[in-house]
Amino acid sequence: MADLTLLQAVNSALHEEMTRDDNVVVLGEDVGLNGGVFRATEGLYQKFGAERVMDTPLSESGIIGAAIGMAVYGLKPVPEIQFADFIYPAFDQIVSELAKMRYRSGGDYTSPVVIRTPYGGGIRGGHYHSQSPEAYFCHTPGLQVVIPSNPYDAKGLLKAAIRGEDPVIFMEPKKIYRAFKQDVPEADYVVPIGPANIVREGTDVSIFCYGSMVQVALRAAEKAAESGWNAEIVDLRTLYPLDIETILNSVKKTGRAIVVYEAPKTCGYGAEIAATIAEKAIDYLEAPILRVAGLDTPFPYTLEYVYMPHPARVYRAIQDVMAY
Amino acid sequence: MSMIQEVPTMTTKEKPQRAIPEGLTPFDLKQMYEAMIMTREYDERCFKLQRQGRIGFYAGSFGEEACQIGTAFALEQKDWIFSSYRQPGVAMHRGVPLQTMVNNLFGNAEDIVQGKQMPVHYTHKAHHFLSISSVIGTQVIQAVGCAMAAKVKKDDAVAITYFGDGGTSSNDFHSGMNFAAAMKAPCIFALVNNQYAISIPVQKQTGVEVLADKAKAYGMPGFQVDGNDILAVYKATREAILRARRGEGPTLLELKTYRAGPHSSSDDPSRYRSKEETEYWLKRDPIALFREYLTEMELWTEAWETEIRENAQARLSEAIKIAESLPQPAWETLFDDVYSYVPQALADQKEDILAHESGLELTNEGEFPL
Ligand SMILES: Cc1ncc(C[n+]2csc(CCOP(=O)(O)OP(=O)(O)O)c2C)c(N)n1
Numbered sequence: 001m002a003d004l005t006l007l008q009a010v011n012s013a014l015h016e017e018m019t020r021d022d023n024v025v026v027l028g029e030d031v032g033l034n035g036g037v038f039r040a041t042e043g044l045y046q047k048f049g050a051e052r053v054m055d056t057p058l059s060e061s062g063i064i065g066a067a068i069g070m071a072v073y074g075l076k077p078v079p080e081i082q083f084a085d086f087i088y089p090a091f092d093q094i095v096s097e098l099a100k101m102r103y104r105s106g107g108d109y110t111s112p113v114v115i116r117t118p119y120g121g122g123i124r125g126g127h128y129h130s131q132s133p134e135a136y137f138c139h140t141p142g143l144q145v146v147i148p149s150n151p152y153d154a155k156g157l158l159k160a161a162i163r164g165e166d167p168v169i170f171m172e173p174k175k176i177y178r179a180f181k182q183d184v185p186e187a188d189y190v191v192p193i194g195p196a197n198i199v200r201e202g203t204d205v206s207i208f209c210y211g212s213m214v215q216v217a218l219r220a221a222e223k224a225a226e227s228g229w230n231a232e233i234v235d236l237r238t239l240y241p242l243d244i245e246t247i248l249n250s251v252k253k254t255g256r257a258i259v260v261y262e263a264p265k266t267c268g269y270g271a272e273i274a275a276t277i278a279e280k281a282i283d284y285l286e287a288p289i290l291r292v293a294g295l296d297t298p299f300p301y302t303l304e305y306v307y308m309p310h311p312a313r314v315y316r317a318i319q320d321v322m323a324y
Numbered sequence: 325m326s327m328i329q330e331v332p333t334m335t336t337k338e339k340p341q342r343a344i345p346e347g348l349t350p351f352d353l354k355q356m357y358e359a360m361i362m363t364r365e366y367d368e369r370c371f372k373l374q375r376q377g378r379i380g381f382y383a384g385s386f387g388e389e390a391c392q393i394g395t396a397f398a399l400e401q402k403d404w405i406f407s408s409y410r411q412p413g414v415a416m417h418r419g420v421p422l423q424t425m426v427n428n429l430f431g432n433a434e435d436i437v438q439g440k441q442m443p444v445h446y447t448h449k450a451h452h453f454l455s456i457s458s459v460i461g462t463q464v465i466q467a468v469g470c471a472m473a474a475k476v477k478k479d480d481a482v483a484i485t486y487f488g489d490g491g492t493s494s495n496d497f498h499s500g501m502n503f504a505a506a507m508k509a510p511c512i513f514a515l516v517n518n519q520y521a522i523s524i525p526v527q528k529q530t531g532v533e534v535l536a537d538k539a540k541a542y543g544m545p546g547f548q549v550d551g552n553d554i555l556a557v558y559k560a561t562r563e564a565i566l567r568a569r570r571g572e573g574p575t576l577l578e579l580k581t582y583r584a585g586p587h588s589s590s591d592d593p594s595r596y597r598s599k600e601e602t603e604y605w606l607k608r609d610p611i612a613l614f615r616e617y618l619t620e621m622e623l624w625t626e627a628w629e630t631e632i633r634e635n636a637q638a639r640l641s642e643a644i645k646i647a648e649s650l651p652q653p654a655w656e657t658l659f660d661d662v663y664s665y666v667p668q669a670l671a672d673q674k675e676d677i678l679a680h681e682s683g684l685e686l687t688n689e690g691e692f693p694l
Pocket residue numbers: 029058060082086089408410458459460487488489490491492518520521522583587
């Protein structure tokens with residue numbers, strides 16, 4: 001076992017996958033000699049050389065377009081987009097090209113690129129270093145969207161993503177890159193794409209969350225426990241494909257549902273969870289489904305702590321559904 | 325004939341008595357020097373503020389003072405500026421008040437955008453200084469659109485856009501150059517080639533040796549200019565602006581310089597470049613070079629240097645003192661300026677937060693890593 005941060009777990013997965021399979025290549029801005037601005041690719045350049053760890057020109061559409069070309073030829077590219085906020089110049093390549101390659105070639109061509117990108121707020125980054133654009137990608141058939149919340153899952157999910165046959169948007173919660181360590185097995189393992197993870201069992205209310213919001217939900221659950229409410233926390237881990245069964249089973253047990261996400265509330269991922277529950281388990285509900293989310297504003301700098309969902313806000317939602 | 329020309333540099337030894345460039349007086353030269361000193365002092369002080377944890381982030385423009393002040397001096401008030409985050413000297417010289425800039429760094433209640441943007445992202449309408457984006461290259465094509473609009477309205481304003489060598493790889497650089505040349509837009513492309521995009525040296529950014537060569541492919545004049553020679557920068561910019569005002573279209577100016585400091589307060593350049601390289605360029609410090617020239621012209625004295633430095637430091641201390649004493653923006657301001665009106669969903673969110681959370685002791689955690 002090794003005690004790793006989420007960031008180190010990502011780095012370790014990259015080292016192991018590049019060792020396991022010569023086709024795995026990394027490309028992006030500052031990923032080589034500099035080891036990435038967050039150090040996620042640290043040591044790869046030294047170990048695998050400039051041909052497999054490519055510092056690219058500053059162009060996100062270039063990075064993703066090139067990755068698609070490499071993938072159809074047979075490489076397994078793992079591009080890094082330095083911040084999720086800078087993924088938009090590549091949006092066309094991702095949405096029009098990457099997502100549709102299999103479908104538009106009858107399965108003859110696939111581009112199973114794994115795009116790693118740090119996302120989310122809480123690091124005093126303002127508009128352009130804090131966004132959570134997961135919903136755009138969940139809304140694009142052909143893409144899988146994966147967001148780990150802890151070191152163990154980060155490593156296992158990234159390995160699964162790299163070994164998979166379909167494109168993945170792998171979003172890393174940068175706020176908790178170095179927040180805590182966890183025992184991560186030295187032996188090879190994967191965490192499959194798809195299944196959610198119940199990180200805290202409970203009976204009174206289900207809280208659905210992912211990424212750095214899992215920590216926020218856990219703190220709210222501790223507070224709720226003091227009031228005698230037992231919250232269940234479901235870490236979705238994969239946003240597309242979604243583990244609908246685990247979600248429904250949890251709601252059927254608790255009868256109450258809250259979704260926590262840091263993207264703007266309107267049309268955010270919580271809407272999908274709420275709609276799924278409403279469609280399939282409305283008879284089990286004892287209270288309205290609540291969303292605790294970011295605001296419908298661009299991400300602010302000074303007041304980001306007001307913008308971001310925090311444990312007190314989640315706790316208030318728990319109070320509301322319990323009192324309903 | 326190649327469109328690429330070397331603009332003669334101040335440091336050329338064969339030119340003993342270097343003339344004052346057209347358009348400038350000895351008084352201007354002293355003002356230029358003072359503006360360079362102000363920019364340097366600003367960068368140094370702000371970097372310190374960041375290290376002391378008093379502001380969250382800073383990106384300096386060390387070594388790029390000639391690029392900034394040389395271009396800014398050639399502009400007129402009617403001209404528009406689409407800058408990147410590395411031109412504080414341009415903002416200051418064009419008249420953005422120091423207090424306004426420092427308030428941005430602190431993101432306080434008096435900040436023009438009430439702390440909505442991170443540090444070094446200034447905006448100032450009165451001086452046509454467009455709000456800065458972090459997203460590399462986006463301002464380039466916007467400047468072209470602005471220049472096209474000036475042309476449509478038959479004004480003789482020009483737009484200038486600043487971006488780095490990294491920025492030349494962006495899609496918006498390409499469309500900007502293409503649009504500008506195709507539309508003969510009165511736009512100046514000030515490409516500050518400081519030779520690095522964070523850790524990526526310019527040699528990895530492009531296959532061309534001289535970035536100014538790119539101009540030819542788009543169909544506009546391009547010049548490589550010694551970006552550490554303020555007079556060369558001024559001269560090249562002035563000529564480009566005069567051409568643009570005459571309706572002769574855009575110009576690419578590659579201002580070749582060196583990013584003498586780290587990319588930002590989160591960067592450690594020792595990971596990717598050698599001390600020797602940096603020392604080589606530090607010897608070509610644009611302020612020192614200009615000081616040599618001014619000394620030769622008998623426009624510089626030790627006493628004057630002390631005076632302008634002390635003056636710069638005093639102005640900075642005062643602005644910082646004020647900015648630091650100001651409160652954080654009120655929570656209500658978060659909801660301003662998203663639209664020209666407040667949609668229902670946003671109004672509901674505002675009401676909810678103010679009603680339930682304004683009594684909570686919430687604080688910022690975490691530190692910006694880039
Ligand atoms: C579209 C985009 N991609 C990535 C980044 C992250 N980033 C910030 S600055 C920078 C390098 C910019 O280099 P350059 O354009 O040469 O300007 P300089 O910083 O040297 O002034 C990068 C990659 C960004 N801000 N925007």
